[in-house]
Every structure is written in structure tokens, then in C-alpha cells.
Amino acid sequence: MPNLYRLIRPLLFSFDPERAHDLAFWAGGLAQRFPLPDPKLGPGLAVEAFGLRFPSPLGLAAGLDKGARLLPLWKSMGFGHVEIGTVTPRPQPGNPRPRLFRLPSEGIILNRMGFNSEGAEVVAARLKERPRGLIVGGNLGKNKATPEENALEDYVAAYRFIAPQVDYIALNVSSPNTPGLRNLQAPKALGPLLDGMLAARREMGLEAQPLLLKLAPDQAFEELDGIVEVAVASGISGLIATNTTLDRSIVSALNHNKVQAWGQGGLSGRGLAVKARSVRARLLQTLRGRLPLIACGGLSSPEEVAAALKEGAVLAQIYSALIFEGPGLVGRINRELA
Numbered sequence: 001m002p003n004l005y006r007l008i009r010p011l012l013f014s015f016d017p018e019r020a021h022d023l024a025f026w027a028g029g030l031a032q033r034f035p036l037p038d039p040k041l042g043p044g045l046a047v048e049a050f051g052l053r054f055p056s057p058l059g060l061a062a063g064l065d066k067g068a069r070l071l072p073l074w075k076s077m078g079f080g081h082v083e084i085g086t087v088t089p090r091p092q093p094g095n096p097r098p099r100l101f102r103l104p105s106e107g108i109i110l111n112r113m114g115f116n117s118e119g120a121e122v123v124a125a126r127l128k129e130r131p132r133g134l135i136v137g138g139n140l141g142k143n144k145a146t147p148e149e150n151a152l153e154d155y156v157a158a159y160r161f162i163a164p165q166v167d168y169i170a171l172n173v174s175s176p177n178t179p180g181l182r183n184l185q186a187p188k189a190l191g192p193l194l195d196g197m198l199a200a201r202r203e204m205g206l207e208a209q210p211l212l213l214k215l216a217p218d219q220a221f222e223e224l225d226g227i228v229e230v231a232v233a234s235g236i237s238g239l240i241a242t243n244t245t246l247d248r249s250i251v252s253a254l255n256h257n258k259v260q261a262w263g264q265g266g267l268s269g270r271g272l273a274v275k276a277r278s279v280r281a282r283l284l285q286t287l288r289g290r291l292p293l294i295a296c297g298g299l300s301s302p303e304e305v306a307a308a309l310k311e312g313a314v315l316a317q318i319y320s321a322l323i324f325e326g327p328g329l330v331g332r333i334n335r336e337l338a
């Protein structure tokens, strides 16, 4: 598999990134029509977290399979979980293209997709066909047109469709590409949002379903500490850290102008590793074991994933590294962890 990817990567990367994405999804959809091999995951790889049994600690981060289209394929690759979405309550197109850029020399992706989503109803219907033996999380966001003060209604609307079809929910308040979204991380806004979501969970009789919060890497440590206290006090189930960064200094000076010319968006991949790791270290320190943490952001090798788990994260997620390294990376990580 890794060698095969090394062969087709130049072809894939010769296309505009979003065309390549669509092409890969088309091919993945074709592959899924045939029986796929079961992943080779020993029982020793499984982890218990949030009351769920994950067949591997490694998951696919949100944003790649926004519409839950390729779940059998991700399972076959060896992912223990997949976070689908971000799903918005109503369908929306996202930002105008181009909105996705790659910097292969640094393993970095810039995106300003802006929550292109088929909407919660369509995605929920597709989830009814989900494969067994794969943990599926539903990552939720708000529609762009919804004012910040009505955000809770949007999250609840998406929740009602998606929650019954998934194993856990992640609230995305950390995408930089929906204006104002990150303001929901501020303790004053976050408290009511989490309380409202927990009330919706009770109303639906889903008290046992984990509710997680996905954070950005760009706030000061003092702000992170405040977020942790609100999250712990609310009674949610855990944190995911981190989403993409707005910090352009993670790009080497050599490529600075190039990335600057691409315009707005969040950066992910290898260059994010140091920043995301220091955010996780601070969160773990403040959490003192009160909530579990999922590591995400810049993890690009088996060693880095293993280190993130050793440092205290219960699970790890990747996105950008899969684009640059190919599907073989998943098996390599699983073998290292085993």
C-alpha cells in the first residue's frame, strides 16, 4: 500500500487539491462496492474510552469524510474510529473555491472550506448504513447564516438528527472558517452552549453518549485554563485538541509568501505538531485527569502518535498526514502501537 501510494501520489497531487479529494472519494466509493479486507487489529490494540471500546486508539479526524461516505473504507484501512462532519443543521455550500491548498515540502495543508455540508438530515440517513466494528463520532457545527447568539439552536438541530446514529458527538467551536465560531470557546458563551447541549442529550435519552468539545490551538494558556474549568464543571465527557491554526509562523520563511498569497484559512499538518502538542500539555496539566483528551494536530508518524498517547491522550486522530503519506500510514501506526 505505501509503495502504491508513492506511485499515485504525483498524479493525485497534479490535480487541484479539491479535485484530487473528489477523485479519491470517487475511487473509494468504487472500492467500497466490493468486499473489503478486515483490518488487522489485534485485541491488544483496543482501548476503552468514554465508556466505548475503540478497536484502535487511532482515528480519522473530522473534515475528511464530512458526509460519512466512506466508512467501510476507513474501517478496512485500520482506523478505530472516524469523526464524520463537520455537519451543519441545514445544507450549505461552504466558501467559494479555491479553498484547499497543500504544501508538500512541509506536510502542511491550508483550508478555508467553511463547512460545506449536505446538512444533518442527509448525513443521518446515510449513517443508518454504517458498518459495524468502527466507532463513529459526529462532529457538529452551525450554519454560516446563523447569528452567533443563536448558535445553540443550530447545534441542537444538527444533534437531533445525528446523535441517534453515532457513538459520540464532538462540538466544533474551533474552526477558523466560520466567522465568529471561535467566540463560542469563551467561557461566557461556552457554559450556556454546553449546558444546552447536555439538556438536549437528556431530552433525547442519550445520557450515556459521550459529548466532546474540539478546541483550537490559538488561545493563550490562561484562556485554555478557563475553558477547561467550564468544560469540567459542565459535565461533558472530554476534549479534542486541536483544530487548525491561524498562526502563519508555523510555515518556514522560505514558503511564507506562497502561503500568504493563498489567503485566509487554517493550517494543519506537520508544522502544527509543536503548537498542538504544547496546547495538549497545558490542557492535560490543567485537567489533572478530570476529563480524557483526544490528541489531534500535526501527528505525522507512528512515533508521534505513540508519544501523544504516552503523554496522556486517550486516543489520537490524524488528517493531513494521511493525505501526504497515504493509507499505509494507518497500518504502520497500528503496528507501532501494538
Ligand SMILES: Cc1cc2nc3c(=O)[nH]c(=O)nc-3n(C[C@H](O)[C@H](O)[C@H](O)COP(=O)(O)O)c2cc1C
Binding pocket: 061, 062, 063, 064, 066, 085, 086, 100, 109, 111, 113, 115, 139, 172, 175, 214, 242, 243, 244, 267, 268, 269, 270, 272, 296, 297, 298, 299, 317, 318, 319, 320, 321
Ligand atoms: C481540509 C480540511 C478540512 C477540515 N475540516 C474540519 C471540519 O469540518 N471540522 C473539524 O472539526 N475539523 C476539520 N479539520 C481539522 C482536522 O480535523 C484537524 O483538527 C486538523 O487538521 C489537525 O490535524 P492534522 O494536522 O492531523 O491534519 C479539517 C482539516 C482539513 C485539512
